Structures are given as structure tokens and as C-alpha cells.
Amino acid sequence: MASIDLLLANLLSPVVLAFVLGVLAQLVKSDLEFPPPLYDALSIYLLFAIGLKGGAELSVTPIAEFLGPAALTLLLGVVTPITAYAVLRRLGRFDRTNAAAVAAHYGSVSAVTFIASTAFAERAGVAAEGFMPALVAILEVPAIVVALMIAHVRGSAAGSWKTALREIMAGRSIVLMLGGLVIGAVAGKSGMEPVAPFFVEGFKGALTLFLLEMGMAAASRLRDLKQVGAFLVGFGIFVPILHGALAVWGADFIGMGIGGAAVLGAMVSSASYIAAPAAVRIALPKASPTLYLTSSLGITFPFNLTLGIPLYYAMATWLAR
Amino acid sequence: MHTVDLKLVTVITERLLKDRVLDDLRKCGAKGFTISNATGEGSRGVRASEWEGQNLRIESVVSRAVADKIVEAIADDFFENYAVIVFLHDVQVVRGDKYV
Numbered sequence: 001m002a003s004i005d006l007l008l009a010n011l012l013s014p015v016v017l018a019f020v021l022g023v024l025a026q027l028v029k030s031d032l033e034f035p036p037p038l039y040d041a042l043s044i045y046l047l048f049a050i051g052l053k054g055g056a057e058l059s060v061t062p063i064a065e066f067l068g069p070a071a072l073t074l075l076l077g078v079v080t081p082i083t084a085y086a087v088l089r090r091l092g093r094f095d096r097t098n099a100a101a102v103a104a105h106y107g108s109v110s111a112v113t114f115i116a117s118t119a120f121a122e123r124a125g126v127a128a129e130g131f132m133p134a135l136v137a138i139l140e141v142p143a144i145v146v147a148l149m150i151a152h153v154r155g156s157a158a159g160s161w162k163t164a165l166r167e168i169m170a171g172r173s174i175v176l177m178l179g180g181l182v183i184g185a186v187a188g189k190s191g192m193e194p195v196a197p198f199f200v201e202g203f204k205g206a207l208t209l210f211l212l213e214m215g216m217a218a219a220s221r222l223r224d225l226k227q228v229g230a231f232l233v234g235f236g237i238f239v240p241i242l243h244g245a246l247a248v249w250g251a252d253f254i255g256m257g258i259g260g261a262a263v264l265g266a267m268v269s270s271a272s273y274i275a276a277p278a279a280v281r282i283a284l285p286k287a288s289p290t291l292y293l294t295s296s297l298g299i300t301f302p303f304n305l306t307l308g309i310p311l312y313y314a315m316a317t318w319l320a321r
Numbered sequence: 322m323h324t325v326d327l328k329l330v331t332v333i334t335e336r337l338l339k340d341r342v343l344d345d346l347r348k349c350g351a352k353g354f355t356i357s358n359a360t361g362e363g364s365r366g367v368r369a370s371e372w373e374g375q376n377l378r379i380e381s382v383v384s385r386a387v388a389d390k391i392v393e394a395i396a397d398d399f400f401e402n403y404a405v406i407v408f409l410h411d412v413q414v415v416r417g418d419k420y421v
Contacts, residue, residue: 036374281337285402 007310022215034213049199051180057130059188077142081107100151101287107143108272117266126259164283221298236299244269252319265312271296325417328388329410349390354381
């Protein structure tokens with residue numbers, strides 16, 4: 001499918017439109033509210049399902065095929081918080097604490113962006129490699145650690161980075177995704193068959209509903225845009241593109257398929273807004289949540305969802321030519 | 322009926338800090354506590370994370386001395402960086418030794 005068609009198909013997909021609806025609902029001050037348990041249930045379902053699916057695929061993947069992408073992901077996970085930190089300090093003139101806090105977010109990953117990009121790749125007919133969820137787990141933690149280490153070494157970490165690290169490792173995303181991966185891998189494709197109807201059939205619906213809440217959450221950050229300043233707005237768009245391009249190029253270089261490269265691009269460009277904020281709040285309490293949440297949730301996530309994912313796909317297609 | 326005068330310490334805090342606040346309470350000598358959900362706004366005006374969930378109201382019945390220790394500990398540990406408030410009530414209880 002031509003890139004423009006895919007861009008439009010993406011923008012008009014229920015997933016993206018639900019996100020838009022959430023934004024609109026917030027803007028008209030609707031009393032629509034997602035009860036926290038519903039939000040929790042959906043995120044548990046999505047994270048676990050992703051892990052299970054990835055694990056089942058991993059069980060039929062030769063180790064050799066997985067090692068290259070895994071190593072690349074780890075490398076990107078370590079490099080991207082450093083590039084983000086450098087841009088924020090040198091170009092943005094941010095103080096160390098806030099630069100490290102935001103860098104932790106941009107080095108890490110948004111599971112929802114990952115999920116949306118896999119759906120996009122499927123729609124484009126180039127499904128990504130099945131073991132991608134394992135890469136999400138690999139990407140999530142190192143970046144936060146690296147960013148906290150930068151802050152620690154520079155003497156501006158007020159909280160305990162060890163506590164923060166333990167929190168992330170035991171955090172919901174990691175436990176569900178890694179746990180799901182292990183279960184899926186051990187059960188294998190045949191073992192997963194009985195539960196496939198629940199975890200596979202309902203997946204896209206749950207994702208759509210979840211994106212509705214994400215739209216509301218992102219929109220509630222919009223009023224902080226003025227506060228964060230033009231630099232961070234630009235940062236929230238251009239640094240993801242930079243990181244995404246880096247990832248797509250690396251993936252193509254090591255021989256991943258177009259779908260895998262596009263999804264990796266989306267993953268690496270995405271910014272965490274669940275694991276990273278929790279860790280940063282503990283380890284860098286002096287950092288301003290307005291800066292890191294608004295940029296990751298209010299700017300980067302919507303950008304990636306609408307324009308970024310198709311862009312990384314276009315990059316991957318162009319490179320594979 | 323014979324009642325004992327004690328203090329009720331109430332801490333309203335971000336959910337993220339639950340374990341640390343409870344640690345402080347125990348270290349200062351609280352024998353128990355009750356936790357309930359809370360929402361609201363404060364002078365800091367910053368809602369740190371969408372998915373932290375609701376705030377918490379943590380209450381504990383303690384002696385005057387322990388109450389003072391708790392207030393000091395909470396103030397030292399959290400006032401600077403987090404949205405936390407703490408206040409005291411006078412309460413009368415039966416079974417005073419349950420709490421001290």
C-alpha cells in the first residue's frame with residue numbers, strides 16, 4: 001500500500017479516532033471518566049496479551065535470529081537517553097535534574113505506541129517479527145537506569161536510584177510483559193491455543209477503548225503546553241524522529257524486515273509515561289512532572305500515534321529499497 | 322464510660338509514597354493505621370502522574386508524643402518535594418493501650 005494511503009488508513013482507524021474522541025471529550029469538559037479499575041484492567045490485559053503473543057512466537061524463533069535485534073535494542077536503549085540528555089542540556093539549556101528526568105522518558109518506551117505500531121505494520125501487510133515484545137521489555141529499563149545514573153553522577157539525584165530501579169523491575173509493565181513472554185514461550189503456540197480467543201480476538205477492541213482514555217489523559221496535558229515552552233514542544237517531535245530514524249537504520253542494517261524496522265523505530269522514538277514517571281518521581285523528586293509528562297504524553301505520544309508511526313514505516317520501506 | 326485522650330494523625334499523600342509513609346509511621350511508634358482513597362487539589366497544583374491512582378488518606382491513632390514524631394518525620398521526608406499534608410485531631414478512645 002502507498003504511504004499516503006497508509007497514513008490516511010492510520011488516521012481513520014478506530015484506534016486513532018478513539019484517541020481523538022478522548023481529546024475532544026476532555027476539551028468540551030465532558031464528565032466522561034474512566035474508572036481507575038477499568039484503566040487498570042485494560043492495561044493489565046494489553047500488557048499480558050502482548051507478552052503471551054511474543055512468547056509464543058519466541059518459542060518458534062531460533063536464538064540466532066533474536067540475538068541481533070536484542071543487542072541492537074539494548075544499544076539503542078543506552079544511547080538514546082544520552083542523546084536526549086545532551087540535546088536538552090546543550091541546546092535547551094535545561095538544568096541537570098530536569099534534563100535527566102526527560103531523558104529517562106525518551107530513552108524508555110511506550111508500550112501503547114509499540115502496540116499501535118504493530119497494528120499498523122499488520123495493516124500494511126508487513127507484520128513485524130513475533131519476538132518484538134521481548135525487545136520492548138529490553139528497551140524499557142536500561143534507559144531509565146542510564147538517565148538516573150547521569151543524574152546521580154552529576155550529583156543532582158535527590159532520591160534513591162536503587163529504590164527507583166527496584167520499582168521499575170517489579171513494576172507492572174515488566175512483570176506482565178516478561179512474565180507473559182515466559183509463559184507464552186513455555187506453553188508454545190499449541191499451548192496458547194485455548195486462551196487465544198480471549199487474548200487475541202479481543203485485543204484490538206481493548207486497545208481502542210484504552211486509547212480513548214489516553215486521549216483524555218493527553219488532552220489534560222495540553223493546557224501545560226505554554227508552561228513547558230517552545231523548545232520542549234520541538235524536542236518532543238524532533239528527537240523522536242531522530243531516535244526513530246536511528247532505530248530504523250540500525251534494524252535495516254542488521255537485516256530485520258520492514259515491519260520489524262518500522263516497529264523498532266516507533267518503539268525507540270516513543271517516550272514512556274508510566275514506568276519512567278514513577279521511577280523519576282522517586283529518584284529525581286525535584287524534577288518538574290509538568291515537563292516530562294507533558295512532553296511524553298501531550299506531545300510525543302499523539303505525534304507518534306498519528307504521524308510518527310507512518311513516518312518510520314516510510315523510512316523502513318525507503319531503506320529496504 | 323471511661324475514655325482515653327489520644328491524637329489522630331491524618332496524612333494525605335500521593336499514592337506513590339504509600340510504603341515510605343507507612344514506614345515512617347511504624348518507625349515513630351504507630352501501632353496501626355487505616356488507609357482510604359482520596360482526591361483533591363492543593364497549593365502545589367501539580368498532578369504528577371495520571372496513573373498513580375488516587376491519593377491516600379492514612380490515619381492512625383497514637384499518643385501525643387508519637388504524633389509529634391510523626392509530623393516531624395513526614396515534614397522532613399516529604400514536604401520539600403511531594404504533595405503531602407499532615408494534621409492532628411484530638412480523639413477519645415476506649416481500650417487506650419491498643420494504640421500506645
